Amino acid sequence: MHATDPHADLYDSGLNVFPGGVSAAARMHPCLGRPFYVSRGEGAHLYDLEGVRHIDFNMSNGATLLGHGHPAVEEAILQGLRAGVVAGSETRFHAQLAEELIDIIPCAEKVRFASTGTEATMHALRVARHATGRNVIVKFEGHYHGLHELVLFKAPDPAAPDGTAVPSSGGVPAHWAADVIVLPF
Structure with missing residues (x-):
């Protein structure tokens, strides 16, 4: 245990269960010599384990482009979960989103979604x-x-x-x- 560094404690725990101490190699921060750990996100900001606020320039590699914790986004996610959009089956939302994308992307004739x-x-x-x-x-x-x-x-x-x-x-x-x-x- 590190008396003053919760980041070091979490990294030590990670070393016991992840190769290199991280769940994905890209999460090792070369300048820190360890991952950048966050405790929560709010709007355009992330908070580290000590509560220090940081601007989120990474935005979860684009997944949180609208920021963290916006009530309208959270409600839309909950509605989608309740409707089964992550059940591995088609829903009406898939075709609706595809139609919207085709309408706004001039060269798009068809759409294929990917998880990653x-x-x-x-x-x-x-x-x-x-x-x-x-x-x-x-x-x-x-x-x-x-x-x-x-x-x-x-x-x-x-x-x-x-x-x-x-x-x-x-x-x-x-x-x-x-x-x-x-x-x-």
């Missing part, structure tokens, strides 16, 4: 490969493109003779690098 950004980029790449008949994709160094094998590559070692992208994680087939070009941003 990883799923969205994985499906988008599959559709692009099918539509173009090409396998090679381009991604930008240092940017998050999801956690599937198609995008887990980083720029090659400048000294490498062939300039082939390098897997950025264990378990990613190195031969897939032939289909990935990593560009600087």
Whole structure:
């Protein structure tokens, strides 16, 4: 136990149950040497474990674009939960939202929903490969493109003779690098 640092206590607990002490690798904060822990969110702010208020620039990677805890958003979420929108089945809300998106996005003819950004980029790449008949994709160094094998590559070692992208994680087939070009941003 750390007498004065609740963040260190929580990180110590995390080290016992998570690889690297965090539930997702991206949550390790390199400047802090540990994750940034929050106790609650309100509007455009997050509060850390000591009650210090911070502006939420991350917005849950876009999921809390409207802020934290707005009563109208909370009520809409509760209505959706009661209506079964997360039951793994279709509801009237799915088609309504798709129609609204098609109305406001000029090039959209159809819509496919995904649960995560990883799923969205994985499906988008599959559709692009099918539509173009090409396998090679381009991604930008240092940017998050999801956690599937198609995008887990980083720029090659400048000294490498062939300039082939390098897997950025264990378990990613190195031969897939032939289909990935990593560009600087």
